[in-house]
Amino acid sequence: MTTNLDAKRAMVWNMGTIAASGAPNAAALFRDVLTASASVPAVFRPQLLDVQAEGRLHQELHVDGAVVAPVFILPQAALVGDRIRGAPGKADFYVLMNGRIDPEFEIVRAETLPIVQQTLATGAQARSSASLAAAYAFAASHRAGFHLAYIDGAAPRPTTVNGFEVSYMRSLYLAGFGKARSGTAWRSTVPLTAPGDVASSVGAPRRGPGSEF
Structure with a gap:
């Protein structure tokens, strides 16, 4: 899935x-779509895709x-409908979040x-949580079945802002590998944080002098 910035909507691609x-x-389009699907705005360059509409x-x-839908399991029309047409009697959704929730x-x-x-980071995290909650509610x-894997609080933390340093990525891979081997990688619920949980656990720190506001 990519986000069409011109149309302000998500686009789901059938890569097969x-x-x-x-x-x-075909090969060039396949690569371009994959690149676009990982082109985080303001971090990586967006992709220009050649299309044809009304003969032009x-x-x-x-x-x-993820700009539009951080979690995608089904089109929105299916999520708000009463049932999935042509779906088997038993379904299982596996959601792999490459980030912290x-x-x-x-x-x-x-x-x-x-x-x-x-x-921006708070808004992105809120969208992820809302999308996960919607997916979980639909599955329920x-x-x-609903199965979720994500980077939890026990995982290593990056030492730079972008988190792309090799040592961090390797340590994160090893942490995930260890969870997979122990059978604890997947959970069947969505983590929830009640209002005030975070603030109440750290007290009320004060900002030092020199603030702009």
Whole structure:
């Protein structure tokens, strides 16, 4: 899935159909869609995809699908419907979150850039939690299995802002590998944090002098 910034909507791609199409641009489109689906805005460059509409050629700007839907198990029309057409009697949903879900307390400097960064991060985490809750509720209402794996509080933490240093990624891989071997990688519920849980556990720190606000 990618996000079409021009249309402000998610796009779901059938990668198998693209690969088997035999079209001369199939391989290039396959790579472009994969790249776009991992193009985090402001971190990686978005992808321009060539499309045709009403007989005219133009380009669409696509980025990571998580901008619209951090968790995708079914199209929205299916999630709000009463049942899944053609679905088997028993279904199991496996959701693998490449990120942290549990909110963690962090003092934010009262400066413009840190506030903007923390606001965007908070919004992204809130969208992930809401999407997970919707997926879990859908699975429960349809008596389907729900399985979630994510980076929890016990996992190693990055030493840089972007978290792409090799040592951190290796330590994170080993932590996940250990959970998989022990059979504890998957949980059947969504982690919830009650209002005030984080703040009450750390007291009320004060910001030092020199704040902008």
